[in-house]
Amino acid sequence: MVRWLWFHNTPSPPPAAFSKLTRVQVVARPQYESPDFDGFDGIIVPMHADQRHLSGLSSRLDRFVDDGGAILVNGHVAHPFLPELERFVPVVNRDLEGLTLHRELDHPLFAGVPVETLTFNKGVAGFYGRGGNPAPPEATVIHTVGRERLPVDWVLRRPSGGRLFVHSGNTIVASLRRAGILERFLCQLGRRP
Amino acid sequence: MTTLAALDGGTYYHQRTLREPPFSHFFDATIYVRDAPNADFEQFDILFLPSRLNADLLEPLASRFVDFMGGGGTLVCMGETHPERWLPGVDATPVDTNFWWWLDPSADLGVRLTGAGELPKYLDREALTWHLHGSFSLRPGQVSLVEAEGACIMFEEPRGAGRLIATTLDPCYHHGSYFMPATTRCLEGLLPWLKALPTRK
Numbered sequence: 001m002v003r004w005l006w007f008h009n010t011p012s013p014p015p016a017a018f019s020k021l022t023r024v025q026v027v028a029r030p031q032y033e034s035p036d037f038d039g040f041d042g043i044i045v046p047m048h049a050d051q052r053h054l055s056g057l058s059s060r061l062d063r064f065v066d067d068g069g070a071i072l073v074n075g076h077v078a079h080p081f082l083p084e085l086e087r088f089v090p091v092v093n094r095d096l097e098g099l100t101l102h103r104e105l106d107h108p109l110f111a112g113v114p115v116e117t118l119t120f121n122k123g124v125a126g127f128y129g130r131g132g133n134p135a136p137p138e139a140t141v142i143h144t145v146g147r148e149r150l151p152v153d154w155v156l157r158r159p160s161g162g163r164l165f166v167h168s169g170n171t172i173v174a175s176l177r178r179a180g181i182l183e184r185f186l187c188q189l190g191r192r193p
Numbered sequence: 194m195t196t197l198a199a200l201d202g203g204t205y206y207h208q209r210t211l212r213e214p215p216f217s218h219f220f221d222a223t224i225y226v227r228d229a230p231n232a233d234f235e236q237f238d239i240l241f242l243p244s245r246l247n248a249d250l251l252e253p254l255a256s257r258f259v260d261f262m263g264g265g266g267t268l269v270c271m272g273e274t275h276p277e278r279w280l281p282g283v284d285a286t287p288v289d290t291n292f293w294w295w296l297d298p299s300a301d302l303g304v305r306l307t308g309a310g311e312l313p314k315y316l317d318r319e320a321l322t323w324h325l326h327g328s329f330s331l332r333p334g335q336v337s338l339v340e341a342e343g344a345c346i347m348f349e350e351p352r353g354a355g356r357l358i359a360t361t362l363d364p365c366y367h368h369g370s371y372f373m374p375a376t377t378r379c380l381e382g383l384l385p386w387l388k389a390l391p392t393r394k
Contacts, residue, residue, distance in 0.1 A: 009204075011248040011275060030249075032227070048245065050203030052225060076370070078205035088205065090371045122293050130371045170370075 002190040004072075005040040007031040010048050017177045024186045037064050042163075042190040047075035047171045054081035065162035068192050073164070074171040077133045084139070084156065084164055090131035091146040098146040099125040107142045109155065109165075109188055113179045115143065121178075128152065129169035139166075161193035195392050197384075198222040198237040200229055202246045206369025210243055210380070216368075219384040226250050229257075238393045239267045244363035248275040255279045263353030265393035272326055272363030282350075283359060287327040294324070303342035310349070311389070312338050316382035323373045327361040354394055358387075 006014050006028040014028040027040070031050055035057050037043060043064065045054065054061065058081045065071055065082070076088035091098045103115040121127040132150030135141050143153040153172075155165045176182040199211045201223040210216055211223045224232045226246065230253070234240050240261055242251065251258075251274060258268050258280065270276040277285035294300050304322045306313045321339055328344035331337060339347035339360065347360035364376035364383070 009202075009247055010245075011278070048204055048247075050226075051205060051208075052201075052203030053227070076205040076209075078208035079203070094371065123296065124293060126372060 001025055002042070002187050003027065003040050004042045004044055004186060004190055005029060005037060006044045007046060007049050007054075009046070009050055014046075015171075015173045015177070017173060017182055021183045021186070024183055024190065026186070035060050037069065040069065041192055042070035042072060042186070044072045044173075045074060047169075049075065051075075051077070051079035051081060055079040058082060065158055065164060066160045068161045070163040070165070070190050072172070072189060073133070073166045074169070076131065076168060077166075082164065084136045085166070086134040088131055088133050088168060089150055091148065091150060093147070094126065094130060096125055099130060100146065101128060101152065102144045102149060104141050104144055104149075107140065107155070109185055110142065110179075110181070113181060117179060118143070118175055121175075127170060128175055129167075131168060133166050133168040135166070155189075163189060165189055195238045195388050195390055196221045196236070197239045197241055197387055198224055198234070199241040199243055200224050200226050200246055202226050202243070202250070204245070204369075206245070206366050207243050209369040209371075210365040216380055216384055219388060229254055234261045234266065235264060237266065239269060239387055239390065241269045241387070242271060242274045244271040244365035244367075245273040246271075248278050251275075252279040259352075262355035262357060265354035267356045267358060267387075267390060267393075268352075269387065270357070270359040271365055272361045273366065276357075276359050277329075280357075282332060283357075284330040284332065285327050285361065286330065288325055290324050290326055292324055303340075304346070305340050307337050307340055309336050309338055312386055315386040315389075316379065320375055320378040320382055321362065323362075323364075323367065323375045325361065326363060329359065329361070 002024045004026045008028040009031045018026040077085045101119045118128050129145045129152035135151040135154040139154040139156040141151045141154045145152045152168045176185050199220050201207045277283045302322050335348045335350040337345040349358045364379040367373040367376035
């Protein structure tokens with residue numbers, strides 16, 4: 001069982017899709033509760049997270065990755081809370097071409113999922129990503145967006161084995177569920193080396 | 194000059210809406226929501242709760258907000274702050290949001306300004322039209338400012354020496370997310386309207 005911690009910061013419950021997972025457990029905990037990450041393989045930072053609070057936890061989060069954990073960051077970085085994070089850069093021209101995703105390389109996390117299915121939600125582009133959280137040189141950039149090819153999805157592995165996956169858009173869970181890979185994705189990313 | 198303070202939930206969309214151009218200059222102060230219990234609201238004329246500020250964090254502050262309005266302040270509750278859960282005298286009904294209604298070119302979300310007050314000088318229908326999250330059932334004293342298909346989605350109400358303004362529209366979240374240009378136009382009208390309200394008595 002791969003165990004993820006979800007930093008909860010909304011009055012509505014976490015995604016119902018979590019309750020259907022069998023090989024993954026996602027535990028939702030109010031964000032401001034004690035930052036005890038023991039027993040978790042990964043931490044999900046949803047788009048609605050209080051990043052000012054997270055920036056105050058940066059040394060603990062950094063240590064969690066150095067200890068072999070995974071962090072899945074969602075949303076636009078406004079208050080960098082890990083050394084690899086920089087502030088979000090938006091697409092300038094948000095027309096269809098500006099909101100079209102590009103797959104920069106095939107990656108096992110998205111195996112079998114055509115990039116077009118991520119660009120469009122009921123025929124409308126823009127839900128998945130409208131810019132990028134800049135990727136450090138050591139990152140593997142999987143998806144970019146727009147003419148500028150800003151990095152929407154990138155992943156990196158620290159020498160310790162800890163992983164960081166950054167999704168520069170609305171919380172990726174709904175997109176992964178629609179693509180049918182939510183459980184596989186959380187297993188692959190969360191499994192400790 | 195009317196002073197406007199906003200609570201900041203620390204999210205990326207609050208950061209962009211409250212603390213970055215083009216709207217940061219409308220806010221005389223931003224108060225981090227975790228500092229709010231000890232903050233002095235009374236020095237401001239208006240307290241602005243931006244869209245999607247976590248209602249679970251607002252609930253313990255409810256009596257402070259009531260006192261603020263009682264003393265002459267104006268409390269502004271934007272969409273998805275759910276005042277119906279923590280402020281007495283607010284009745285709201287959520288709707289399942291239709292994000293795709295505009296794919297039908299003949300469709301109309303049915304948003305209309307009621308004509309009450311000064312708001313129509315600052316906002317038009319297009320600047321209020323993206324999607325809906327719910328509506329209010331008005332109580333005596335509550336005046337509808339904006340409606341959608343006849344249901345109130347924004348009202349104002351005298352409270353004590355001050356007033357309450359509440360809407361189910363969530364422009365701060367979408368502007369802050371670089372999503373839906375109408376939400377930026379909404380804030381371009383809404384914030385000057387608030388700044389033109391009278392100072393507290």
